[in-house]
Structure formats: C-alpha cells, structure tokens
Amino acid sequence: MIDDAAVLVRTYFETGTLPGLPQGHFIGGHYAAGSDGEMLESFDPGSARAFASFSAGKGEDVFRAVEAAEKGLAVWRDTTPAERCRILNRAAILIRERAGYLSVLEALDSGKTLDEARGDVRSCARLFEYYAGAADKLEGRSIPLGPGLSCWTEREPVGVTAQIIPWNYPTSTFARGVAPALAAGCAVVAKPAETTPFTALVLAGWLAEAGVPAGVVNVVTGLGADAGAALVRHPAIAHITFTGSVRTGVDVMQVAAPNVTRLTLELGGKSPLVALADSDVDKVVDGALWAIFSNAGQICSAGSRLVIDRKIHAEVLEKLIGKARALRLGHGLKGPDVGALNSQAHLERVHAHVQAARRRGLSILTGGKPATDEQTGTGWFFEPTIIDGLPCDDPAVQEEIFGPVLAVQIVDGEEEAVAVANGTEFGLVAGIYTGDISKALRLARAIDAGQITINDYWAGGVEVPFGGNRKSGFGREKGLEGIEAYARTKAITIRH
Template identity: 60%
Template sequence: MTVQSSSVATEEWPSGHFIDGAWRKPRSGSLMETYDPGKAEPHAQFAAGTSDDVADAVASARRAEETVWGKSLPAERGRILMRAAELIRQNVERLARAEVLDSGKTLEEARGDVRGSARTFEYYAGAADKQEGKAYPLGPDYTSYSIAEPVGVTAHIVPWNYPLSTACRSIAPALAAGCTAIVKPAEQTPLTALLLAEILVRAGLPHGVCNVVTGTGISAGAPLVSHPDVRHVTFTGSTVTGINVMKAAAQNIASVTLELGGKSPNIVLADADIDLAVGNVIGAIFENAGQICSAGSRLVIERSIHAEFIERLVARVRQLKIGHGLTEGVNFGAINSKEHLNKIASYVEGAKARGVEVVTGGNETVDPVTGKGWFFEPTIFDAVNWSDPIVQEEIFGPVLAVQVVDSIEEAVAAANCTNYALVAGLFTKDLSKAHRIARDVDAGQVFVNEYFAGGVETPFGGNRQSGIGREKGLIALASYCRTKSVTIRI
C-alpha cells in the first residue's frame, strides 16, 4: 500500500477569508493550523477570524442582496447554480483531497461527498425559478395573492464531519431563493468551504453573495449568528451548541434551521434479509468512522436472530481496513481530532468499567503503515441496557450499541427510548410491518431496507433534541423565504 504525502509544502490551499469575491487577510493578522487527522499533524494554515471579519462579510452580503442578488432573475440564479455544479464535478479530486486532509475520512467517501454536493447545486438550480405564490378566493371584488421573497442575509454554521456536503445543502437553496450567505466552517475543516466560494464566483456568482469567514466558534461563529443583519441561521452540530445558536438568533428575531444530535436506531426484524441488513448496519455506523449525526448507532434486533446476526456482523467488521484516508485500499478513516478521540475513548472505557460486553474493538489505535494518526477501532457493545449512556448519549464515533427485543412493539419502544429523533432504519420483508413501524417510530426520516436511502430530493431533519426545520428537498427553500400577501379591492 502507498500513502500520498500530505505535507504543507506540496499543497496549495487558501489561507485567507473569502469576502466580497476575493481572498482577504484576517483583520487580526492571525492564522490557525488545520490538522491532518490521519497523521495527527498540521498540514495547512488558515485565517483566525474575529467579529471585525464577520462585520465585513455581513456588510458585503447585505450590499449584494440589496443591489444585485435580491433583484436577480430566478432563471439567471438557476444558470449560475448549474454552472457551479459542473465546476464542482470538474474539481472532484482537489475538493476530495482537501476533505480527506482536513476531516480524516477516506478518499472514496470524500469523492462521494463532492459528487453529492454537485448534485445539490444541480437540484436547486432547477428549483430557482419554480417558486410560485398563491391566489386567495376573497370574492369578485378583490384580487389577493402571495409572493415568496428572500429573507435576506443568511448565516451557515458548518460542522467538521461533512464540511462540503453540509455547506452545500444549505447554501444552494439559500442562493436559489435569492438570499446571500456567510459561511463559517468548523475550525477543524475550513478548506472546502473556501474552495467552494471561489468556485461559485468562477460560475458567475456576483461578489459578496457568498462569503466565507474562518475561525473558532467563539471568535467568528458567535458574532455571526448574533449579528442583527442576519435574518436566518442554519446550524448543524451538537444539541448544546444548537440551543445557544437559537438563543442568539432569537435576540434579533431571526429564524433558524437546526440539525442537531442523533442516536438513531437501526431495527432488524426476524424476517429481514440478513446479508442485506448486516451490510447496511456496518455502513450505518462505521461510514466516516461513525462521525455522522444520522449514524445508525443503535442496533435494535429481535432475539430469535440476534446470535447469528452478531456473529456475521463481527466477522464483517473485522475485515475493515484502518488507515490514512489517502492510502489505497483503506475503508475506515481517522477520528477528526485528538479531543474527539478522547471523548469516544471515555465513553468506551466507561462502558467497559460498567461491565458492558465488547464483542469487537474497543481501543484507540493508529495507522498501521505510519504508526501515526487519531484512530479508534470499530466497536460493538452487545445486549446493552436501554438506560446505559452508550444507548442514551451521542458518542459520534464508531461505537454500536445492540439492544435485543422480543417483539415489534418492544422494537418500537427501544427505538424511541432516547431524547433524539433524527432518523431510523428498518429491515423487514413485511411491508405492512414497515408501514406500521415507520408510523410509530419518532424520527424525521425513516429508511426501510437501505440505510441512508434517499437523496437531496428527500426532506431531512430531526424532532425533539435532534433539531427543528428541514433541509434538502423543495421544503428547504421555505427556510430562506418569507411570504408577502397582497390584497387589492377592484
């Protein structure tokens, strides 16, 4: 196996903010380091933003919204977004490589993220000129209708686990609706948001319509979400931080879309196709090393197939190849940061101390080729008590908790036993059971016989502690529009 170099000397990455259509040095003059998780070493530097940089970005976005973008023809917005989709496809390798070096995921996973990002822009390009109002029947003496108007300046707080695809799924509908955007990527993964902003300008997006300010959540993120000129905030991240974002936005009566934590159940009934279910359970929890808000981090399985299923599952999991994301043949990447690695390890060690059975994994490790990096073994805890923290709390790593049940009713109760309600998976050959369980499980999205089924066309979001609002699909455009009604006596 060979590992491609990730040294700073061989990479050319942006180190400034992207404001008003150009690269801009941070007002403070300070830079931060971004780390390659597969080596646990810094690989690039980027701007450490402050409230001054945020103010510049918001002013640029507001000018662009008032003078250019808010007055643009919807069809022209669509053409620009379509060109952006094509440019993203032309830059798959560079964007994917940046994503690997920043996030730690595998190159194949990153390529899939980039292709999905292009599809997102393509989808909303087609929606830009489809926003229609309604007419209201007030009788022959009145004409009454509504208009969907862009809300104005929008803020997009992007997480580190899917930096490019999460940014695109909110930026694209915002731009399609006629809004301008300021993006604050996670400080662990700043590069692809910066590269995307440059691509958008190359596609014809007017200067100032999409700005990117990098830096920490405290120094750059907090000033952005609390800025009085920001009319909508889209945030993806932890529930605790999401609550604070909602409070900050409320001070300015700004609307929010919050996609927060998850502890999603993957239900496997006794009549399921076992081979199909095993493969999907592995992908649901071990893709991106489990660092997915919608990961199937709980396996809810009927007792009659439990033993056979776990045996097959463990055998398949032990075939996963750990290593740097740019290494050929690797299909299980790194944990994004040392801090997060410590969090995962703490949960696992706590479960071990409580006597929860580990059937595979359970340890920190390193890249077997280099001896470096932040890695955690794919881990499965079997027959876990429903009240245990590894069932109830989001670990956000490659840790699967198995809950054994004796009936469909108990499976639904197990699925609903946490405070989260983001997604749920279900494997069964009985469509009647599938419809009943989909009805009774509390989740924003239910996957039947394929985990992560759907695409940009499918609304996505959570209930309860998993968030508010929906992204993807045509429904996402509603977050970036306000309705104006006009009534005329004739």
C-alpha cells in the same frame, strides 16, 4: 489547478501540503487577510500533523462579511430566477470538473476516506444542480376573496443568512445550506468548523467564478467562540442554519433569540436500525456495518443503535463481528475501509465513552481501543466497536458518541422494537429491516424520526427532505422543503 487525484495524493505525501490552498477569508468576492493577522493550524487527522494554516477570524471579520453580504443581497435578490438557475448550474459543472481536487482536500481536512470524500463531492455538485432547478419555481398563489378584491402571495428571499458548517461533512453540508439559499435569492456568510476550513473557502471562490456576484457568498474561518458567536448574534442575519451538537444548538438559539432570528437546527441523533425476526440476515449485517462505520461513525444520522430481535441476534452478531474486525483502518488517502477521527480531542471523547461502558461491566464484543495508521503509527483512529445487550437507560444508548461505536439492544417482537427505537431524546433517522411490508409500514408510522428507510439504511439522497424531531432539531434540509427556510411569503391584496 491540478485535478488528478493520484497526482495530488502523491504531491501531499511528498510535500506535506496541497497546492492552491486559499489564504485568508473570502469576503466581498475575493480572499482577504484576517483583521489581526492571527493564524490557526489545520491538521491532517490521518497523520496527526498540521498541513496548512488559516485565518483566525474575529468579530471585525464577521462584520465585514455581513456588510459585504448586504451589498451582495441588493444585487442578487433582483437577479432573475432564470439567471440564478444558470449560475448555479455553472457552479455544479465547475465542481464536477474539479472533483479530484475537492475530494482530496475533503479527505485530508476531515480524515475520511477518499472514496467517501468523492461521494460527498458528487452530492455537493448535485445539490447545486438540484436547487438550480428550483430557483425559478418559488411560486405564489391566488387567493379568492370575492368580487372587488384581488389577492395573491409572493415568495421573497429572507435576506442575509448564516451557515454554521460542521466538521464531519464540510463539503456537502456547505452545499446543503448555501445552494437553496442562493436559489431563493439570499446572500450567505458561512463559518466552517475550525478543524475543516478549506473546502468552504475553495467552494466560495468557485461560486464567484461561476458568476455569483461579489458579496453574495462569504466565508469567515476561525473559532466558534470568536467568529461563530459574532455571526449568530449579528442583527442583520435573517436566518441561521446550524448543524452540530444539542448543547451548541441551544446556545445558538439563545444568542439569536434577542434578534428573533429564524433557525434551522440539525442537532444529531442516536438513530436505531431495527431488525425484526423475519429480516434477511445478510442485509441486516451489511446495513448495520456501514450504518455505523461509514465515516468512522462521525455522522449525525449514523445507525448507532442496532435494535434486534432475539431470534436473529446471535447469527447477526457473529457475522457482524467478523466483518467489523476485517475493516482496515488507515490514512484516508491510502484507500482504507475506515478513516480517522477528526481530532485528538474527539478521539479522547469517543475513548472516554467506551472506557466508561467497560467500567459499567458492559459486553464489548470487538474493538474498544484507539488505534493508529499501521504504516506510520500516527493518526487519530478508533477501532470499530460493538457493545452488546445494552439496557435502554445506559449512557451508550442515550448519548451521542459520534464515533465507530455500535450499541446493540435486544428486543422480543415488534411492539418492544418500537418502544426501544423511540427510547431516546433524539428523532433524526431510523432504519427498518423486515420481510413483511405491512410490518415495515406500521413501524415507519410508529417510530418518531424525521426520515425512515426500509431495508436499506442509506436509501434516499439530495431529493429527500432531511431533519429531525425532538432534540435532533427542527426544520428540513434537502428536497424541495430545503428551500422553504430561505423564502418568506408576502400577501398582497387590492380592492378595485
């Protein structure tokens, strides 16, 4: 396998594809053709052209994968925690050794920049490493019931789990769910998004190389209506981890309800970056810039609302507009500041949101239009966009646009900042900028979100639990909390 990123980038632009792309689903420890042979095309968002094809999975493929997972579970759940630890650590080493290939594939499949993809691959490796260290620490406890009784709890794997992987972070989100599931002794059937199928397939093969037994990790590609729906309704699935939209998350809950299947749902957000009057203006500008324009704004936890005190509004916006206009758009493999949106359909959705804001008479300070790669005139890009002075009830404040579009809300003082920050149905992340630690802690407690950062919007990492409140979903991923979804508690009591 070629792992030199520069060589791979050159190869892609010369041939229009990458070497070594998997064929078929990954079921029972090997790549297998789909049940009916139907194929789908995978597009490079930076050029708007297909670069490969993959299997269009159906219910029969899902049934095969779940059957393989049940067989794999019987082996994996009885593998000692220490051995699971060793295998997951070997997986982390393989990912680091082959980071060049996975990074180029991630950038090509998703549209993001190669630098962003490299960061995702580092997170992927770290997730397997982190949960390797947790595999032998799922401990029970002793419960004192008095003389003649002994009672304790044991932690056991929940069973076969379904992982529904989103298109915005396919590599790191795969690891975020699969690594703790494997550490707990569970088996996995993963269904990646139909626009980003390849990194999950590659990682499944690498996990097998690292020593994960056949059937423990399976990947079925295809459309959500076909493969995804069949997976979430399968009665043998013990837990579903889903990342995506609120609407689809509700559908997943309804489909899974008859089987009383456990769920972890991460359903996005409309996260505020709150900047009080005593903030460091330059830190606010840099924080706001990358809170919304990283990955072209296609981040569930993006700081898509700037809630800013009137006293610093003009100064911050002047600097922020200048930096936003200076950002270079382009194909992710060519070293731009901002990459492409993931699909033509998504580009149209983002554009429709901004057009509607323009029709409502809102102040669009910069951006607001689709764009293309300057060198080729192709690709699905959208200009970094800032909309100013938004009221709390405006759709650009209340709805998740999921693109490089920043909604600016002006407030007067701390109390109004809290009210505005809490003024949507979401509660995923919030960033707070202030020079006063007492104010920061007051706001951190008052703002309803699953994760709060202070004076650095992207502070945190693999070790920090992540997840939302309200319509941002429920359950937590990452951190030690991330393994809890995949372990259940059994109490055992003896009278003697």
